Amino acid sequence: MATKNFDLRSYKGFRFLTILCLVILYAPLVIVTIYSFNDSKSITIWEGFSFRWYIDMFSGPESAKFKLAAWNSFVIAIAAATIATTIATLSATSLVRGGMFRTRTLSLGLISLPLMVPEIVTAVATLIFFNTIGFDRGLLTIVIAHIVFCIPFAYLPIAARMQGIEDSYEQAAQDLYASKFQTFTKILMPLMMPGIISGFLLAFIVSLDDFIITNFVKGAGVETLPTAIFGSVKQGIKPNIMAISTALLAVSVMFVTLSYFVSKSEQKD
Amino acid sequence: MAGANIKSGIATDTYAKERYWLLLPSWAVLLIFIVVPVAIMMVYSFLTKEFRGGVIWEFSMAAYDQFFFDRGLFGDEPAKIEWTYLNIYWRSIWQAGLATIFSLAIGFPTAYFIATRDAKVRPIWVFLITIPYWVNLLIRTVSMKFLLRDNGPLNSFLQMLEVIEEPLHIINTNLAVQLGLFYSYLPFMVLPIYAAIERYNFSLSEAAADLYASKWQTLRYVILPTVKPGVIAGCILVFVPSMGAFLAPDLLGGAKNFMIGSLIEEQFKGNAGNWPFGAAASMILLTMVLIILMVFSRQQSKAQEA
Amino acid sequence: MKTMLKSITAAVALSVAADAAMAQEEVVVYHWFEYLPQSLIDKFTAETGIKVTMDTYDSNEAMLANLKAGAMGTYDVAVPGDYMVDIMVGEGMLDTIAAGELSNMGNIEDKWVNVSFDDGRKHSIPYQWGSTSFAVNKDVHPGNVHNTDLLFNPPASLSGKINMLDSQGDVMALAALHMGIPQCSNDRAQLKALNAMLQGAKQHWASFNSDTTKDLLVSGDAAVSMIWNGYSAKARAEGANIEYAYPEQGFLVWMDNVVLLKDAPNRANALKFMDFLLVPENIAQVSNYAQYAAGVKNVGPLLGEELRTSPESNPRDGAPAAFVQACDAQTQVVYDQIWTNLKK
Numbered sequence: 001m002a003t004k005n006f007d008l009r010s011y012k013g014f015r016f017l018t019i020l021c022l023v024i025l026y027a028p029l030v031i032v033t034i035y036s037f038n039d040s041k042s043i044t045i046w047e048g049f050s051f052r053w054y055i056d057m058f059s060g061p062e063s064a065k066f067k068l069a070a071w072n073s074f075v076i077a078i079a080a081a082t083i084a085t086t087i088a089t090l091s092a093t094s095l096v097r098g099g100m101f102r103t104r105t106l107s108l109g110l111i112s113l114p115l116m117v118p119e120i121v122t123a124v125a126t127l128i129f130f131n132t133i134g135f136d137r138g139l140l141t142i143v144i145a146h147i148v149f150c151i152p153f154a155y156l157p158i159a160a161r162m163q164g165i166e167d168s169y170e171q172a173a174q175d176l177y178a179s180k181f182q183t184f185t186k187i188l189m190p191l192m193m194p195g196i197i198s199g200f201l202l203a204f205i206v207s208l209d210d211f212i213i214t215n216f217v218k219g220a221g222v223e224t225l226p227t228a229i230f231g232s233v234k235q236g237i238k239p240n241i242m243a244i245s246t247a248l249l250a251v252s253v254m255f256v257t258l259s260y261f262v263s264k265s266e267q268k269d
Numbered sequence: 270m271a272g273a274n275i276k277s278g279i280a281t282d283t284y285a286k287e288r289y290w291l292l293l294p295s296w297a298v299l300l301i302f303i304v305v306p307v308a309i310m311m312v313y314s315f316l317t318k319e320f321r322g323g324v325i326w327e328f329s330m331a332a333y334d335q336f337f338f339d340r341g342l343f344g345d346e347p348a349k350i351e352w353t354y355l356n357i358y359w360r361s362i363w364q365a366g367l368a369t370i371f372s373l374a375i376g377f378p379t380a381y382f383i384a385t386r387d388a389k390v391r392p393i394w395v396f397l398i399t400i401p402y403w404v405n406l407l408i409r410t411v412s413m414k415f416l417l418r419d420n421g422p423l424n425s426f427l428q429m430l431e432v433i434e435e436p437l438h439i440i441n442t443n444l445a446v447q448l449g450l451f452y453s454y455l456p457f458m459v460l461p462i463y464a465a466i467e468r469y470n471f472s473l474s475e476a477a478a479d480l481y482a483s484k485w486q487t488l489r490y491v492i493l494p495t496v497k498p499g500v501i502a503g504c505i506l507v508f509v510p511s512m513g514a515f516l517a518p519d520l521l522g523g524a525k526n527f528m529i530g531s532l533i534e535e536q537f538k539g540n541a542g543n544w545p546f547g548a549a550a551s552m553i554l555l556t557m558v559l560i561i562l563m564v565f566s567r568q569q570s571k572a573q574e575a
Numbered sequence: 576m577k578t579m580l581k582s583i584t585a586a587v588a589l590s591v592a593a594d595a596a597m598a599q600e601e602v603v604v605y606h607w608f609e610y611l612p613q614s615l616i617d618k619f620t621a622e623t624g625i626k627v628t629m630d631t632y633d634s635n636e637a638m639l640a641n642l643k644a645g646a647m648g649t650y651d652v653a654v655p656g657d658y659m660v661d662i663m664v665g666e667g668m669l670d671t672i673a674a675g676e677l678s679n680m681g682n683i684e685d686k687w688v689n690v691s692f693d694d695g696r697k698h699s700i701p702y703q704w705g706s707t708s709f710a711v712n713k714d715v716h717p718g719n720v721h722n723t724d725l726l727f728n729p730p731a732s733l734s735g736k737i738n739m740l741d742s743q744g745d746v747m748a749l750a751a752l753h754m755g756i757p758q759c760s761n762d763r764a765q766l767k768a769l770n771a772m773l774q775g776a777k778q779h780w781a782s783f784n785s786d787t788t789k790d791l792l793v794s795g796d797a798a799v800s801m802i803w804n805g806y807s808a809k810a811r812a813e814g815a816n817i818e819y820a821y822p823e824q825g826f827l828v829w830m831d832n833v834v835l836l837k838d839a840p841n842r843a844n845a846l847k848f849m850d851f852l853l854v855p856e857n858i859a860q861v862s863n864y865a866q867y868a869a870g871v872k873n874v875g876p877l878l879g880e881e882l883r884t885s886p887e888s889n890p891r892d893g894a895p896a897a898f899v900q901a902c903d904a905q906t907q908v909v910y911d912q913i914w915t916n917l918k919k
Contacts, residue, residue: 009385009471011484017378024375025401025455028412031422035415043415061613087294094291099282107292110299118513118558120530121310121551122303127537128313128548129306131645138649148302151295167281180284209405212515212530216537220603220649221628226407231631233411233520235608236790242415245408256403260396320904321662322643342770342912343763353915419796441782527918540743540914542640 029249036242043237053243062232066244069228072139073208076224079143081203084150085158088199089192091151092159093184097167114149122149123216130217137219145217146207153206154199157263161195162188194262201259205252307555314548322542332549354532354550358557361528364443364518365511368450369458372507376458377500383459384466395463402456410516413449414440417521441522449517450507457506465499466492498569505565509558529554601626602844605642605653607831608633608786610703612864619851625844633785634742635659642668648838651845654702656829658744658901661692663834665901669698670835676846679853687870691898693832700849701870703805703861704830706890707745710807710817715798720820721891723753725799727776734779736798738791741783743914745801745827748899750776752825759902759910766906770913777917792817805866808887819887821894828896830870 035043039050057063091111095104114122126145130137169191173183189196211226218227225248232241284291317329334340339351383394401409416423417439424436439445469492477487493500511517515530522528529550536547600623604611608631616627632638635656642653647668655663663669677700687701711720716733725733727750739746750773751758756765781797789810791797802810807819820826833852839845852858858869859877866882875883882888890896902910 009474011378011381011488014378014382017375018382021375021379021455021459022397024452025398028409028416028452029401029404031416032408032412035422064613087298090291091295093284094288097281097284098288098291099285101285101288103292107296110304111295113299113303116558116562117303117307118509118554120513120515120533121307121555124533124537124547124551125306125310126302127644128310128544129302132309134645136649137645144302147298151299167283170283174283180287183283205403209403209407211405211407220605220646221630223630226405229411230407231608233414234633234786236787237411237415241411245405245411249404249408252404253400256400264392319643320907321666322640342767342909344908344912419794537644538637538641540634540636540640540741541911542636542643544644 032242033246033249036239036246038239038242041239043239043242053239054247056240057243057247060240062240065223066225066228069223069225072222073224073226076139076142076146077204077207080146080150080207081154081200083143084147084203085154085196085200087147088151088154088158088203089196092155092162093188096159096162097188111155112152115152119149119212123213126213127216137217137222139219139222141217141219142214142222142224145213146210149210149213150203150207154203157198157202157259158192158195161192161198165191198259198263201255201262205255205259208248208252310548311552314545314552316545318543318545322544324544329545332543332545335546336549336553357527357532358529358553361512361530364446364528365450365508365514367447368454368511369504369508371447371451372455372458373500373504376455376503377462380459380462380499380503381466384463384469391467395460398456398459398463406453407516409453410449410520413445413452413517414520417445417448443522445521446518446528449521450511450514453514453517454507454510457510458503461502461506462496462499465496465502469495501565501568505561509561512558513554599626600624600841600844601628602652602841602848603650604629604848605638605646605650605836606631607654610654610831610861610865612860615857615860615864618857619848622851623844623847625841625847627848634740636743639663642836647836648840650836651839651841652833652848653836654831654833656744656831656899657690657692658899660699660832660834661901664693664698668837670837670839670842671697672835672846672849677850677853679850682853682855682871682873684870684872687830690830699832699834700853702831702833702852702858703865703867704828704870705867705888706804706821706826706828706896707740707749707801708804708820708822708826709799709801710792710810710815710819712792712795712798713816713818720818721822721894722820723749723822723824725820726801727753727772729779729799733798735781737780738782738784738788738797738800739780740788740801741785743910744899746917747910747914748827748897749801752822752827752895752897755824758897758900759906761903761906761909766909766913770916773913773917783918789813803867804887808866808882808885811887812881821891823894825895825897826890827899829899 035046036053037049037051038046039052040047057066088111091107095107098104122145126141126148130141135141165188169187170183173187174180178186209226210224211230214224215227215230218224223231225244229241229244232238313324314332315328315330317325317327317331319325335351336354337351338348339353340346340348379398383391383398386394415421418424419436419438419440423439424433427433428436439448473491473495474487477491478484482490512528513530514528515534518528518531519534533547533550533554535541536543536550541547602625604627606629611629616629620626630650632641635658638653638655639659639662642650643666660669680696680700683696683701687704688696690696693699709726711725715736716725716730726737726739729737747769748758750769751760754765754769754772756762756769760766782791784791788797788800788802789806792800792802792807792810792815793813795815802819804819807817811817811819833849835842835845835849852861853871855869855871855873855877858871859874861867862869862874863879863882866885866887868888
C-alpha cells in the first residue's frame, strides 16, 4: 500500500525542480556571502579569504554612515514593531474574542489593506499626506509609515494563536471573580505570548527590510540601512556592501529562525 | 489578501463589550495613515502641476490627459492616443506575467513535492522556502545583480563548464528584470499552493488510477482543479507586487526597461517633478490591482459555495 | 515573558534617550554624491564641533524636486549648479547672506564674484567648477573624439554603447550646441528639429545614468558616456583607456555653488560651513579629491601635479564653452515634452 501510494503521489522531475527551486533561491545569497570574505578591492577577482571587509564595516571610511544607518534602522524597527504589535494584539482580542458584529469583516479588510495596496502607491500616498499637512519628514515619519504596514504582519500570528486557545481558562478566572482586565493580563496575555513574540519578530524584520516606503518618507540626512545600501549600490557594487549585506542577511535569518521556534513551541502546548 | 486567509478558529464573545474600544487604535492608525492618504492622493491627481515641481490647488484633468492623450510637441495638435505610458503599463503586466509563469512552473512542482513529504519533515521544507522571503528584498536584488553581471559568477561558471564561450549579456535586459521578479516573489507562489495540496485527499488520485487514468491525466483533471484556488492565490501574490516593483527594474533593468514603479518614482524623486501625474499613475495602478483582487475574491467565494 | 516586555520597553526608552544625547550642533548638507571628502568633513567637525549630516542627489532637477516636495526647512545648505541657482532664486528658495556674515567672502576669485546667476554673491559661494562633455573608449574608437556626432550621430562601432547623463538640462544644452541653435529657443521649427534629432539619436543610446558613468567606462560596459571632466579623470585613473572630448561644436561649463537655503534650521552653522569652504587649504582638498577647479584665490599652488596637468582640466583650444541656461515657463513645457519623448 505504502509503495503504491508513493508511486501514485510522486511525479518524475518534481524532486529535481524542487532542488532547482532551492538552488535558485539560495545561490545569489550564498555567492554574495562567499564574496564578502574576498580579500580584494575588486568584486570580480578572488584573492583569498579574509575578514577585511567586516573590519572595514566597523572602521572603514564609510563605517560612520553605515553605523548611523544601522542604528536608525534598529530604533525604527523596535518602535514600529512594538506599537504595531500592541495595536494588533488589541485588534485580535476584539476580532477573535469580541463575538460577531457588523463591522468585523470591514475591520479585517482594513487591517489587511496595507498588504493589498502596492507598496509604491502607499509610499506616494504617505509622502503626499505628510506634505499636505505640513509635517516635516524625519525619523518620526518613517516610524509612522512603518507602523501601518507592520500591523497586518503582527496581526496574523497573534490572531492565529488566539484562535487556538480555548476560552475555558478565561471563563474559570471570571467564575473566580477576576476582573476582565485581570483575565486579560493574567490569563490571556501569557497564553498569547508565543503569538505576540512571533508577531513582534515578523513586524521587526518587515520594518528592517523596507526600502520603497522609507525612501519616500525619509527626511534630511536620515538614512536606514536599506536606503544607505541603495545609495551606495547606485554607484556600483563595492566589497564593503557585500559584507554589510551578509551581516544584515544573518540578522534576518536569525530572527526568522527565532520566530519559527517560538511558533513551534506554540504547536507543542 | 490576508483577510481571505484569516480563518475562523475559536471565536468567543468574552470581550464583546469592549470590542469597539479595542479596535479603536487600529482603526485610527489605518484610517489616518493609509485611507486618508490614498484619498488625498486621488485629489492630487486632479490638481494643477506647478512650473517646477509642486502643485497648485486648482482642478485639472491634465494628469490623466497626459497619460492617455498625445497632443503633439506644442500641445495644440488634435489628440491622439498616447502610447508611452500605456506601453509602460503593458510592459509591466507582461514582465509580471512572465515572472508569474516562471514561478508557477517551478513553484507548483516544489509545492507538490513538499506537500507529499512525511508530515514531520514538511515544516522544515516550508521553512527553507520561507527564509529567502524574509531576507531584505534590496539585498536579494543586489545579489542577483552581482550574480548576473557580464563578468559575474554565473558567466564565469558557465564559461568554466565550457557551456558558453562569450559571456551572456543578461544585465540591463528584460530577461534580467523577469529573473529578478521571479526570484523576489517565488516563495509567494509555493506557500499557498502547498497549503492547498496539503489539504488534497489523495484517495481521489487512487480512484482516478482505478479508472485507468494515467498519472499526468490525474494531475491535469483531478488534482489541478481541486487545488485551483491555491494556484490562483499564488499567481496573484506574485503578479501584483511584480507589477508595481521598483527595485528589480531599477537595479537590474537599466533605464530602458522602465516599469510602472520607476515611472511613479521619477515623478517624485527624479527629474520629472510632476506630482499630479505621479498621483494619477498611482491611482491607475491601484485601480488595476483592486480590480484583480475583486475578481479573485469573487472566484474564491464562488469556489467556497460550490 | 515579563522580562521580554521589560527589555523591549527599556530598549525603546534607551533609544529615545540616546537620540536626545546625540542632539549636538549640526549642519545638514544636501550635496552631490562623491563630492566632499570624508577627511574634510572630519576636519570641519574637529575645528568647530559641528556634526555634518549629509544627503546626496545625482541631478540638479532631482534636488529641486525633493526640496519642493516638502524638504525645505530641513536642510541648511545645498550645492546647485549655476542655472539652478538662478531658478532657486526665482523660486524664493534661497536666503540672503548679509554683508559681513561671511568673513572669508574676500577669498572668492574676482571673476566668480559678479556672476550672471548670482550677481554680487548674495546667496551663494563658489564650490567647484568644471565642464560637462563626454569620454570615449580609445580601444573601441581610436579616431578623433572631439565631435558631438559621437553622441548624437555615432558610427556603427559605437551605436548601442552610449550612456547619457540622466540630466535634462545638460543633455538638452549639449544637443542645442550640436545643432548650432540657441539654448531655450522658442522657435517652433528649431524645437521640432531638436526633437527629431534627439529621437534619431536615442536609438543609439544604451542608458541614462548619472551616478554610474565612471563605473560604466571603467568596466567597459559603455564605450561613450557623457561625463563631468573630473569624474572622467577619476575613471582614467582607475584604468579606463578613455579620452575626454572638447568638441568643436562646444562643451558645457558649470559652476556648483554652496547656497544658503531659506528656513535653514541651523543657519549660523551653515555660515560657518560656508566660511570653512572659502579657505584655500580646505577647498583645495575638494579639488584634489574631485578633480575640478575651485573659485577661490591662492588655491593653485595647493593643487596636485596630476590635477594641474591632466587633459581633463585643460580645455582644447578652439572648443567653445557655454553655460546651461534656465528656460522660461513656456519653452520649458516643450523641453519637458521632448525629454519625456526621449525616455519612452
